[in-house]
Amino acid sequence: MLKAFLLLACVAGAWSDTPANCLYEDIRGTWTFQETERSGDSSLSCDALGPVVHTKTFTLSFPDTATDELGNEGTWTLIYNQGFEININERSYFAFSYYEGNWLEVTSFCDRTFNGWSRDRTVRNWSCFSAQKNTKSYVSPVRDQGGCGSCYAFASMANLEAQVRIATRNQRQDVFSPQDVVSCSVLAQGCMGGFDYLIAGRYAMDQGVVAEECNPYDGSDSQCDTDATCAKTYVSEYVHVGGYYGACNEELMLQALVETGPISVSFEVYDDFRNYNGGIYHHTGLKNDFNPFEITNHVVLVVGYGADEATGEKYWIVKNSWGAHWGEDGYFRIRRGTDECSLESMAVQVTIIP
Numbered sequence: 001m002l003k004a005f006l007l008l009a010c011v012a013g014a015w016s017d018t019p020a021n022c023l024y025e026d027i028r029g030t031w032t033f034q035e036t037e038r039s040g041d042s043s044l045s046c047d048a049l050g051p052v053v054h055t056k057t058f059t060l061s062f063p064d065t066a067t068d069e070l071g072n073e074g075t076w077t078l079i080y081n082q083g084f085e086i087n088i089n090e091r092s093y094f095a096f097s098y099y100e101g102n103w104l105e106v107t108s109f110c111d112r113t114f115n116g117w118s119r120d121r122t123v124r125n126w127s128c129f130s131a132q133k134n135t136k137s138y139v140s141p142v143r144d145q146g147g148c149g150s151c152y153a154f155a156s157m158a159n160l161e162a163q164v165r166i167a168t169r170n171q172r173q174d175v176f177s178p179q180d181v182v183s184c185s186v187l188a189q190g191c192m193g194g195f196d197y198l199i200a201g202r203y204a205m206d207q208g209v210v211a212e213e214c215n216p217y218d219g220s221d222s223q224c225d226t227d228a229t230c231a232k233t234y235v236s237e238y239v240h241v242g243g244y245y246g247a248c249n250e251e252l253m254l255q256a257l258v259e260t261g262p263i264s265v266s267f268e269v270y271d272d273f274r275n276y277n278g279g280i281y282h283h284t285g286l287k288n289d290f291n292p293f294e295i296t297n298h299v300v301l302v303v304g305y306g307a308d309e310a311t312g313e314k315y316w317i318v319k320n321s322w323g324a325h326w327g328e329d330g331y332f333r334i335r336r337g338t339d340e341c342s343l344e345s346m347a348v349q350v351t352i353i354p
Helices: 002-014 151-167 178-184 196-206 250-260 271-275
Strands: 029-035 054-061 065-068 073-079 083-088 091-101 106-113 116-120 127-133 234-240 263-267 298-307 314-319 331-335 348-353
Touching: 054 083, 065 083, 091 127, 151 178, 151 196, 151 263, 151 298, 151 348, 196 234, 196 263, 196 348, 250 263, 250 298, 250 348
Parallel strands: none
Antiparallel strands: 029 054, 029 127, 054 065, 065 073, 073 083, 083 091, 091 106, 091 116, 106 127, 116 127, 234 348, 263 298, 263 348, 298 314, 314 331
């Protein structure tokens, strides 16, 4: 009898959840909190927000680090798929994720919350708040490399462009010059190819990179003609994800992507990839009879990850350099966790000097 009663109690309790469905990747990121006066007690009702006195910015990072706009650190945790809690600066914040509808038909808006409660560590000085996720993109526009084998230069510049945007909170939105790399760098072979480790890393540290207008892209092995008066941007660190070539894997790529932002990766383009126009890419094994063997030959930028809602299949979100008309607006998704086409074999992350 007791066992049956406990089971029924647990089942009944499940219906006390909200119908929201907001997962880890939905909540992780930077949030702006609008908070009222911190003068209430535990009876405080937050049905209505009231006058906003405090505006706070919290960045929620992997796995559980919360950082405010002043660099102070605390912790955060997801509450199942219902909401999240932040503990920082001797205060605790909790709110349910926002949704509209009911159990039969619901839409979750995971970039905002219902009004929530905040109080200090002594469970005094209560306030109400609402939170909105900052959804600004830190990825530069998709570009087209044309017929030149300069993917390594485009992916390297895209890596640096994303890092500058992140480091300056989008105050700088540079677009750097791949042509400077193609025409001027002795660390690559122009339109014949190169490596992002040497360009986003060593070249950017030793020589620096310049804006697109300092050497506009022409897609050829033209003579070096970069404007010598242009300012340069440098990196302070660069490394193969995992620490050395051969150490890269899915878990380390996820950690790098979450902690530092987009990473450039190399992978092998097979003939069937050129026909991609959407969905999660799997190499089918189809080959061109006239060219049955290809080596790893393309460099792109991993900007995110996810899983298909219907099948649960994991994927990477990747920015290509074949123009915005190709694939999914210039991006593609590719199977994650299986080292598809060697994509998880040699990722590169850098630290920009903004």
